[in-house]
Amino acid sequence: TTTTTTTTAAIGTHGLAAETLKNIVLAGIGRVRVRDDGKNASSHTFGKDGNFLNVASDASEETSLAKAMVRTLEEMNPFATIEAENEVNMPLTDEEVEYYSQFDVVVACGFDYASSALINAKCRLAKCGFFVARASATSSSFFVDLGDAFEYISTGGSAAKDGEAVAPPQKETETFCAIDEAVTSSWSDIGKRASRLPAAMTVLWKFEQREKRAASDEDFERLRVEANARAAACGKPENFIADDALRVLLPAKIEIPAVNAIGGGILAQEVLKAVSHKGAPCANFFVFDCVSGQGSIQRLSA
Amino acid sequence: RASDDSSTAHAIVMDIDRDVIARAKVLMIGAGGIGCELMKTLACSGFQNITAIDLDTIDVSNLNRQFLFRKRHVGMAKSIVAKESVEKFRPGVKIEAMKANVKESRFDATYFKGFDVVLNGLDNLEARRHVNRLCLAAEVALVESGTTGYVGQVTVHARGTCACFECTEKPTPKSYPICTLRDTPDKPVHCIVYAKELLFSKLFGDTSKGSDLDEEDAVEAGAFRRNDGESSHDFAKRVFEYVFGTKIQALLLKDDMWKNRTKPTALTLAGAELEGEFSESDPSAKSARRAHGLIDPQIVWTQSQCAKVFVSATARLLNRNSVLEFDKDDDDAVEFVTAVSNLRSANYGIPPQSLFDAKGMAGNIIHAVATTNAIVSGLITLEAIKILHNKMDQTRYTFVMQHPSNGRLLQPLAKEAANPKCVVCGNARVELVCDTNTFTKQDLVDRVLKKKLSVNEPSIQFGATILHEEGDGLEEDEIEQYEALGARALTALPSGGVVHGTILSISDYSQNLDFELMVTHREEWDEEKEPEGFLLRGEEVRAKEDDVEAENADGVASAAAANDDDELLIVDDEVQLADDGAKRKRDDGDDKEDNVKAQKQTC
Numbered sequence: 001t002t003t004t005t006t007t008t009a010a011i012g013t014h015g016l017a018a019e020t021l022k023n024i025v026l027a028g029i030g031r032v033r034v035r036d037d038g039k040n041a042s043s044h045t046f047g048k049d050g051n052f053l054n055v056a057s058d059a060s061e062e063t064s065l066a067k068a069m070v071r072t073l074e075e076m077n078p079f080a081t082i083e084a085e086n087e088v089n090m091p092l093t094d095e096e097v098e099y100y101s102q103f104d105v106v107v108a109c110g111f112d113y114a115s116s117a118l119i120n121a122k123c124r125l126a127k128c129g130f131f132v133a134r135a136s137a138t139s140s141s142f143f144v145d146l147g148d149a150f151e152y153i154s155t156g157g158s159a160a161k162d163g164e165a166v167a168p169p170q171k172e173t174e175t176f177c178a179i180d181e182a183v184t185s186s187w188s189d190i191g192k193r194a195s196r197l198p199a200a201m202t203v204l205w206k207f208e209q210r211e212k213r214a215a216s217d218e219d220f221e222r223l224r225v226e227a228n229a230r231a232a233a234c235g236k237p238e239n240f241i242a243d244d245a246l247r248v249l250l251p252a253k254i255e256i257p258a259v260n261a262i263g264g265g266i267l268a269q270e271v272l273k274a275v276s277h278k279g280a281p282c283a284n285f286f287v288f289d290c291v292s293g294q295g296s297i298q299r300l301s302a
Numbered sequence: 303r304a305s306d307d308s309s310t311a312h313a314i315v316m317d318i319d320r321d322v323i324a325r326a327k328v329l330m331i332g333a334g335g336i337g338c339e340l341m342k343t344l345a346c347s348g349f350q351n352i353t354a355i356d357l358d359t360i361d362v363s364n365l366n367r368q369f370l371f372r373k374r375h376v377g378m379a380k381s382i383v384a385k386e387s388v389e390k391f392r393p394g395v396k397i398e399a400m401k402a403n404v405k406e407s408r409f410d411a412t413y414f415k416g417f418d419v420v421l422n423g424l425d426n427l428e429a430r431r432h433v434n435r436l437c438l439a440a441e442v443a444l445v446e447s448g449t450t451g452y453v454g455q456v457t458v459h460a461r462g463t464c465a466c467f468e469c470t471e472k473p474t475p476k477s478y479p480i481c482t483l484r485d486t487p488d489k490p491v492h493c494i495v496y497a498k499e500l501l502f503s504k505l506f507g508d509t510s511k512g513s514d515l516d517e518e519d520a521v522e523a524g525a526f527r528r529n530d531g532e533s534s535h536d537f538a539k540r541v542f543e544y545v546f547g548t549k550i551q552a553l554l555l556k557d558d559m560w561k562n563r564t565k566p567t568a569l570t571l572a573g574a575e576l577e578g579e580f581s582e583s584d585p586s587a588k589s590a591r592r593a594h595g596l597i598d599p600q601i602v603w604t605q606s607q608c609a610k611v612f613v614s615a616t617a618r619l620l621n622r623n624s625v626l627e628f629d630k631d632d633d634d635a636v637e638f639v640t641a642v643s644n645l646r647s648a649n650y651g652i653p654p655q656s657l658f659d660a661k662g663m664a665g666n667i668i669h670a671v672a673t674t675n676a677i678v679s680g681l682i683t684l685e686a687i688k689i690l691h692n693k694m695d696q697t698r699y700t701f702v703m704q705h706p707s708n709g710r711l712l713q714p715l716a717k718e719a720a721n722p723k724c725v726v727c728g729n730a731r732v733e734l735v736c737d738t739n740t741f742t743k744q745d746l747v748d749r750v751l752k753k754k755l756s757v758n759e760p761s762i763q764f765g766a767t768i769l770h771e772e773g774d775g776l777e778e779d780e781i782e783q784y785e786a787l788g789a790r791a792l793t794a795l796p797s798g799g800v801v802h803g804t805i806l807s808i809s810d811y812s813q814n815l816d817f818e819l820m821v822t823h824r825e826e827w828d829e830e831k832e833p834e835g836f837l838l839r840g841e842e843v844r845a846k847e848d849d850v851e852a853e854n855a856d857g858v859a860s861a862a863a864a865n866d867d868d869e870l871l872i873v874d875d876e877v878q879l880a881d882d883g884a885k886r887k888r889d890d891g892d893d894k895e896d897n898v899k900a901q902k903q904t905c
Contacts, residue, residue, distance in 0.1 A: 015346065023673045026367050047393055050346040055390045076369050194709045256318075257346035258687070261339065261680030265673040266711060269452075280705075288712055290684050293700055295712025 015050035015255050016135050017109040018069065019264025022053065024271055025073045025080055032073065033103070034066045035085035037092055042068035050257040093118045100126035105274050107131045107267070113179075113208035120145055120179045129274045132179065133267055137252035139289040140263020141201050144270060144282065145176045152277040176284055177301040183209060185300040188234040195296035198285035200245040202300060203227045214251045248289040262288050266295060318687060323348045326690045327416065330354050331404050331433060332423030333380040335672070336447055338370045339679035340423050341384050345392040347683055352395065353417070356381040357403040363480050363514070367672035405432050405758060407774060411814060414440035419689050421445045421682050425479075431726075431756040432813060434459065434467035438727055439814030443689045445682050449674040452704035456681040458689070458697040458717055461727065469721035469728070480514055485553055486563060487650055490643065494663045497642035498628050501545065502635065506619045506626040519552060520544065534617035535580045542612060543571060546645050566649045574609035574645075582614055589633035590615035590641075591657065599657040603641070605648050612641035628664070636661050653833075677702050677712075725755075731805075731818040736792070736836035738801055738823045743769060744788035745836075751808065754838055757815065763807040767797045773811065792821065 025032060042065045046054050053069040063071075066084035073082045092108070093115045100106060100122050108119055108131065116132040123130035124147065133142040153169050183205040190199060203226050207215045215223055223246050231240035266286055273279045288295035328349055330340055333356035344352055358380050360371045370387035371380070379401035388395060402409075414420065414436045422444065424430050430446065437444040443460040446467050459466050482488075483496050504513045504526055520526060525544035528537045550568040553559065571577050582593040591611050596603060603611065615638035619626060628635050637657065644654035655663070681700045688696050699715045707713065722728045734750060743762075747770055751760040759772040770784050792800035800806065802823035809816045827835050 019676060022369055023676060026369055026672050028366070047391065052342050052346055052388075052391045056393070075372055077366065191709070257343050258680040258683035261343050261683070262677045262712070265677035265680070268673050268676075269671075282706070282711075286711070293698055293712065293714030294710055295702075296709045297706050297711065298709055 014110050014135060015052075015257050015260040016133055016140060016264050016267070017107075018051045018053045019260050020107060020109070020133070020267045020271065021069065021073060022076065023264060023268030025077045025082065027268070027272055028077065029080060029272065029275065031081040031083075033083045033085055034070050034073070035092065036064065036066040038065075040065040050255060050260065091115070093122075095122070097122050097125045100128055103128045105129035105131065105271055107133065107271060109133045110135070112214060113183075113205055114212065116143075117178070117180050117209070124178060129271075131267065131271060131274075133263065134251070135255050135260060135263060136249055137254055137256055138248045138259065138291055139197070139287060140259050140267075141197075141249070141285065141287040142263070142267050142270075143179055143182060143201075143205075144274070144284050144286075145178055146174065146274055146281060148175055150174045150176060150274075150277075150281065152273070152279065152281060155279050172280070174281055174283055179205070180209075181302045182284060182300050185302050186234045187230060187236055187240065187300070190236075190298065190300075194298060195287065195292075195294050196241050197245055197249065197287040197289060197292075197294070197296060198298035198300055199230075200227065200241045200249055201285060201287055203230065203241065203246065204249050217250060220246065220250075244291060248291050249287075256290075259288070259290055262295065317691075319691065320348055322690050323687065324350045326418045326686075327351045328353070328419055328421060328686065329414070329417040330421045330423060331429070332356055332425065333384045333399070334358065334364065334368055334423065334425060335675045336423030336449065336678055336682075337380070338368045338384055339675045340421060340682055341388050341397070342370070343679045343683045344686075345388045345395045345397075347687070350394070350396055353398040353400070354381045354384060355400045355402050355404050355409070356384075357401060359401075361481065367675070369672075404429055407812060409436070410812060411436055411439035414442055417442055419443050419445065419686050421686060422447060423679075423682075428756045431468060432758055435726055435810075435813035435815055437461075438466055443694070445685045445689070447678050447682050449671075449678055449702075452671050452674055452702070454674045454678045454702035455699065456678055456685060457699045458685050458694075460689075460694060462720075463694055465718035465720050466724060466727040468726045469718060469724040484514060486559060487646065488563070488652065490647060490652055490655055490660075491663055493643035493646040493650075493652060494639060494660060496646055497639040498664050501642055502626075502628050502638060505541070505616065508625050520549070523548070525549075528620075534620045535613055537620070538613040538616035539571060539576055539580070541616065542569075542574070542576065542609065542645075545642075546574075546649055547571075550649050564651055566651070569605070569609075569645060569648060573605070575606040576609050576613065580610075580613055582610075590618055590637045591633075599661075602654050602656045603644060605645070608641040608644045608648075608654070611637050612645060615641060630661060630664055636664065639664055674702055681712075725817045726815060731820055732808075733820045733822055733839040734836060735822045735824050735839065737825055737827065738792040738799075738821060739825075741792050741836060742788065743790055743792065743795060746792070747788070749834070750836065750838060757808065757810045758812050759810055761809050761811070763809070764795070764800060764804065765797060769795055769800075769806070 021032065021034065042054055042057075042063050045051060045065060046056065051065075051069070053072040054065060055068065055072050057063065057068065057071070064084065070082050070084040074080075103126075106119065106123050106128055108116060111119065111132055120130045120132070123145070127147065129147070129150075130145045131142055133140070135141075151171060151173050154172050155169055183202045185202060187199050190196065203223055204215050207219065207223060207226065211219075224243070227241040227246060228238045231238060266282075266288065270282055270286070273281045282297040283299045285298050285300055286295065287298075326349060328344060328351065330337060330344070330352060331354075333341065333354050337354065337356060341352065341354060356379070359377055360368070360375045360380055360383060362373070362376050364380075365371055365373060365376075368380070370384045375383045379399070381399035381401055385397040385399035388397060420433065420437050420442055422430060422433055424433070434444060434446075437459065438461045441461050443458065444467065445456065445458055447456045448454060457467070458464070478492060478495060483492055483500060487493050487496065500513065500515055504515045515526065523544060525541065525548070528534075532540075546569040548568075550566050554565060554568070583595050584593050587593040591597075591603075591614075593614050594607060594610050596607060596611065615634050618634045619638060626635070628639070630636060640655070640657045640660040643660055646652075647654045681702075685697050688694070697717060699717055701713045701715065703711050703713060720727060725732060732755070734746070736745075746762070747760060751757040751762075760770065761768065761772065762770040769787060771780065787795060800821055802821065804821045806819045806821065807816070808819050829835075
C-alpha cells in the first residue's frame, strides 16, 4: 500500500507529538523519524510531562527522549521503520533542503513562527508536506501546507440526501499556501456560521512574526487592536474576533493531555490523508478549543 | 493568570484544581478501544484513583489499536494489562483493575456511590443501559461515549439535571467483533458478514494478504489451498467440508465457548446431498443459482440447494482467475454470500434467508478508526474534569464527524433535558402486543424484558401475585415454581391469567428500575413482516425489530499494511448522531439550526 514507503519526521516532544505519533504508527504508516531538537534526556521528563511514550525502560542506561519514544512506538507496530534522529547537530531550520526531501511529510510540533516559516519554505522546495501544530492550555491547532497542487482521491462526500446516489470516488486537487501567506490572509471569505478561531490564530502567528516572540497574557490588548484592524480591513465588524477567541489561543506553560488527545487525533488523521492521498484533506487551519467545544477547519489564504 | 475579569471563559474552564483531580475517585468501565485511550489520558491528566472494570481478555486482533497491549499479553485480562502499561509511564498512579462483568451483583448502587464520576468505554447497548440505571440509582454523573469509524460522540448524564442515557431512543450503528463472526455467530447478519468479508476474501480476494481465517488448523489442513489439478468443484466441496464441518467440530471441543451458548451442529457432504458427481441442471445459466433452477429471489433455499449453489458459485468465481472484490451487483458473488450465510446459519441454528434479504443485508462496510477513540478519550476527560469541579452547567454533548459540517469536525451540542416519560428515569408505560394464548411467560422474560429492554433480574407482578422473580435471595422451591410457570402461555398464568389489557408491574432491584407493561392481545401475525411474533411499543420505543448490539468500533485505519480487517463494521445507511437536530439547542451560538444528523457512510 501507499504508506509503506513514506516517512514523516515528528519534531518536538510535547504530549501532542506523542499522541500524533501513536496514532499514525498504529494506523500503519511505513516510516517515521522522531526528532527532538531539544536533545532532552528521557529521564528528564519521565513521569511528568504527559508524554506517555516515555516509558520506564528495563535497561538502566540513560537514553535520549527521542530514542525512548521510538522504543515504545516500535512495539506498537513492529512492521514500521521507526527511527530516532541521532545526528541532531543543528536545529531543524538549518538543515538543507536535501534533508527534507527524505520525507513525504514533516510534522513540526511547538515551533515558533520564524522557525515554522523557514521549515515550511524548505518543505516546499523539497516537495514534502508541512504541518505545524501548536497547543495552549485550552486549545490545539495546526496549519497545513501540502503544496500548490495536492492530488487525492475523494472518498464520498458530506451528507447525501435520501435517494440521491452518492458520487463514486474521484480524483481531485487541492491548493495550499505557505504559512507566511496564510497569516496575512483576508477574512472576507469566512462564512457567517464558521468558527473564527482559525482567523484568531493568524492574529497570534502575525504577532510572533512581527515581535519575534510568542504572545502572552500581557499582550492581550495589542492582539485585540490587531484583530480589530484585520477585521476592518476586510469589511467585517470590529469585534469579529471575540475576546475569548484570542484568550483561549494564548500559549500556556502547561498542556492539557485531554486537549492533546483531541488535537493529536485530528492531526494524525490529516497526516495519514497527506501520505495516502485518500480522503479530502483539511485546508488549511484546524483549531479545537475546549471552551466552545468546537473543532473547526478554515481555509485562510491571501 | 486568570485574575483578569474579562477572561471569564479561560478562568472558568481551565482553572483546574490539581488536588480535585488527584483526589477524585473515577470508575471507568471498558478497557478496550476507548478504555486504553481513556486510561492513558486520565493518568496523564493527574488522576490518581482510577478503577477499571473489563470482562475481556486481549485478542491478537486488538493489538494494532489498543496500544497498551503487546503480543505477549494475548490471553491476559485487558484491565490488568492496561493498568500495568500505564504505570510504566505514570508510576504514581493508583489503578484498581478488575477483570469482571459490570453486571455482577457486587457492582450495585452502593458500589457506584463510592465514585465521583463514572466513565463508560463500553461496546454494547445492554451494558450501557445497566450502568445508566445504576448511576441514576447511585446519583453519580455518567459520561457516556461511543465510536464508529470516524464518527463518535460523548454525552453527559446526571439524575435530576438532564436526560439519562435512555431518555431517547438512539438508533445505534452496528458492528461486530471478529470472534463473534468467526466462532460464535448468533444472528443472520453475522453469517452474512462472515460470508462476504471473511470467506469471500479468503477464496477470491488477494491471497497474499493475511486473513482472519488463516488459523493454524486451517493452514495445516490446507483447507483453503487448492491442490494442483484439483477441479474447482472438488476444491469447493473440500472447503465446504472444512468450513461447515471440520471447523465446527473443532469448535465444539471448546467447552468454555458453549457454556452459555447453544452448541452448533456440523454439516456433512452427505447431509447436504453433495456426495458423488456434482452436476448442474443448466450449466450455461447466467449465475450459480440459475444453474440449479432457482429463480425466485424471495424463496429461501433448502440446505441442499444452498450447498449446490455454494459449489457452483465458488467454481464460477474461481474460474474467473482474478482477484475479486465483493460487488453486490455480481450475481455469483451475492449468491455465494447467500449460500454460505445460510449454511452457516444451519450450523448455528439461525433462521436462513432468501437471496433477496441476504443481498439487502450485505450493505456498506466501514473499517473502524483508532484516532476517533483517542479524540473521544480527550472529550470524556474534559467532561469529567468539569463534573469534578462542580461545573455541571458547562458539560455538553460533543459529536465527532467524519466530514466537516459548517467547517466543524467536532460539534458541541447542549445536553438534552430529561424526558418525563422515560421508562428508566421518568414515569412510563410500555406496551407489549402478542398472542396471549401462545406467548409464554418465558418469552416475556427472555425475549422482551431481558433482550429488548435490557432488564437484568426482572420481577413481574400482577396485582398481588408475583409471577416472576430472580436473584440471589430466592429459595429452591421458589425458583422451581417460577420455572414451572415459564412454559405457560400468558392467558394460562395464575389469578385469571394475563389477558388483553392486563397491566403488569415490572421491576428490577439491581437496576432500581420500575415501570408498567400493558399487554395487548393480537391473533394475526405476519411471519414475514413480524418474524418475532410480538411488538413492543412505548412512550419511547426502545427496541426496533432487529435491535442488534452496538459494538465498539475497534479496527485499524484502512492504510494499514499489516492486519487489515480485524474488526468489521456494518453501518446503517444513515447514522443518526442526534435524534432530532431541530429540537436541540446548538451550543455554539449559530444563527440557524443545522442538520448535523444524517451522514451517508459509503465504502
